[in-house]
Amino acid sequence: MERDAGMILVMGETGVGKSTFINALKPNSVEVGHSLKSVQCRPQAVQIYLDEDGDSSVTVVDTPGFDDSHRPDSEVLAEITEFLAAQYAGKIPLKGVIYLHRIQDNRMKGSARRYLDVFKSICGEEALANVMLVTTFWNKVPDQELGEYLRREQELIDDYWAPLQNKGSVIAQFDGSKEAAESLILQLAHHRHPVVLDIQRELVDDEKVISETKAGLGISERLEVDLSEWTLSLEKIEVKLAAAQDEEDATKIKDLKEEKKEVEKIIKDLERSKKRMQSRVGNEMKVRFDKERRQRILSNSVSIFAAVLSITLTVVKFVAFGGM
Numbered sequence: 001m002e003r004d005a006g007m008i009l010v011m012g013e014t015g016v017g018k019s020t021f022i023n024a025l026k027p028n029s030v031e032v033g034h035s036l037k038s039v040q041c042r043p044q045a046v047q048i049y050l051d052e053d054g055d056s057s058v059t060v061v062d063t064p065g066f067d068d069s070h071r072p073d074s075e076v077l078a079e080i081t082e083f084l085a086a087q088y089a090g091k092i093p094l095k096g097v098i099y100l101h102r103i104q105d106n107r108m109k110g111s112a113r114r115y116l117d118v119f120k121s122i123c124g125e126e127a128l129a130n131v132m133l134v135t136t137f138w139n140k141v142p143d144q145e146l147g148e149y150l151r152r153e154q155e156l157i158d159d160y161w162a163p164l165q166n167k168g169s170v171i172a173q174f175d176g177s178k179e180a181a182e183s184l185i186l187q188l189a190h191h192r193h194p195v196v197l198d199i200q201r202e203l204v205d206d207e208k209v210i211s212e213t214k215a216g217l218g219i220s221e222r223l224e225v226d227l228s229e230w231t232l233s234l235e236k237i238e239v240k241l242a243a244a245q246d247e248e249d250a251t252k253i254k255d256l257k258e259e260k261k262e263v264e265k266i267i268k269d270l271e272r273s274k275k276r277m278q279s280r281v282g283n284e285m286k287v288r289f290d291k292e293r294r295q296r297i298l299s300n301s302v303s304i305f306a307a308v309l310s311i312t313l314t315v316v317k318f319v320a321f322g323g324m
Contacts, residue, residue, distance in 0.1 A: 006093035006094060006095040007045075007059045007092055007094050008061070008094075008095050008096055008098060008188050009061050009098070010061060010097075011097055011099050011100070012099055012101060013066050013067045013101075013115055014065035014066070015102065016136055017176075018063065019062050020136070021098070021100065021134075021174060022044075022046050022060055022062050024176060024177060025060065025316070044312045045311060046062075046315075047059045047313060047315045050190075058185065058189040066111065067111040077118070077219055078277065081203055081216075082309060084122075084199060085203045085285035085286075086289055086308050086309055088197075089204055089286040089289045093194035094197070094200075095192050095194060097130065097131050097197075098131075098132045098188070099131060099133050100174070101133070103141065103152060108156065108160055113160070120164070121199070122197055122199045123199075126198075127196070127198065129169070130168075130192050132171075134172045134184065135153055138173050138175040153173075170187065198213075199215050202282075203280075204282035204283075204285070204286065207280055209277070210276070210278070211277040216277060220277050227267065227274065230266050230267050234264065237256055292304045292308050
């Protein structure tokens with residue numbers, strides 16, 4: 001009978017190297033993006049055995065990134081909350097979270113600052129001792145520029161990560177190597193007690209909708225602002241279109257109709273996102289997990305978790321950290 005060691009969540013904005021990190025543990029296990037455009041639509045997981053007997057494993061999950069070129073942050077958050085609610089409802093121990101940040105980013109851009117705030121709200125202060133803050137792509141740093149990048153890292157720590165470090169978060173570097181990835185995973189898998197994130201308590205225990213959680217509140221407010229602004233834009237287009245029709249200006253009518261169609265699609269997408277933010281994913285995941293468990297009596301909790309979320313689960317059948 002397999003004894004699950006738990007799960008580790010890998011988070012960060014799009015393009016910070018989440019899939020690259022997991023692939024360092026087992027090459028080609030997760031699709032890697034070669035641009036800032038997202039290459040995945042669902043979280044993907046790699047289950048890694050930690051001993052020769054195969055009765056202990058840790059499942060490392062590559063999650064969708066915020067600042068995605070194809071999806072709004074509300075959709076990304078909703079997807080992440082589904083995973084977290086399913087993991088918590090399924091009583092799979094969460095060993096910790098690895099938060100990745102590109103060392104090449106010269107300054108903390110606005111979206112990165114917003115996401116860091118969302119990340120802290122997702123975790124909550126009590127869970128920060130199970131967080132690893134990791135800068136990535138050190139293998140891409142030219143030797144002659146190492147001093148400059150070390151300065152950037154220290155600036156990042158001083159300006160943004162110090163409060164998390166003071167609460168127990170560990171700061172580390174990832175150079176793309178298998179050894180570095182293994183070391184980080186081992187620290188969480190073997191040396192950290194399981195943790196419950198604030199958003200998991202909010203969603204599952206308190207049965208809140210996503211928009212009512214601390215992490216969802218700010219994103220929901222921005223969603224409302226965007227919806228109002230685009231609705232106003234649509235109204236202005238309709239006024240211009242009416243005037244163009246009165247003037248029988250065929251070219252202007254054609255252009256305005258196309259513009260109206262594009263804006264209507266944006267509004268429809270925003271309304272869909274707003275509806276999703278009203279989901280009670282905690283209760284939904286509890287029901288789905290229990291149903292799947294009854295249908296898969298002999299399956300372990302990780303397999304049930306993957307089935308509930310319809311995610312890709314790659315099982316790496318080797319003794320982790322030293323063998324194949």
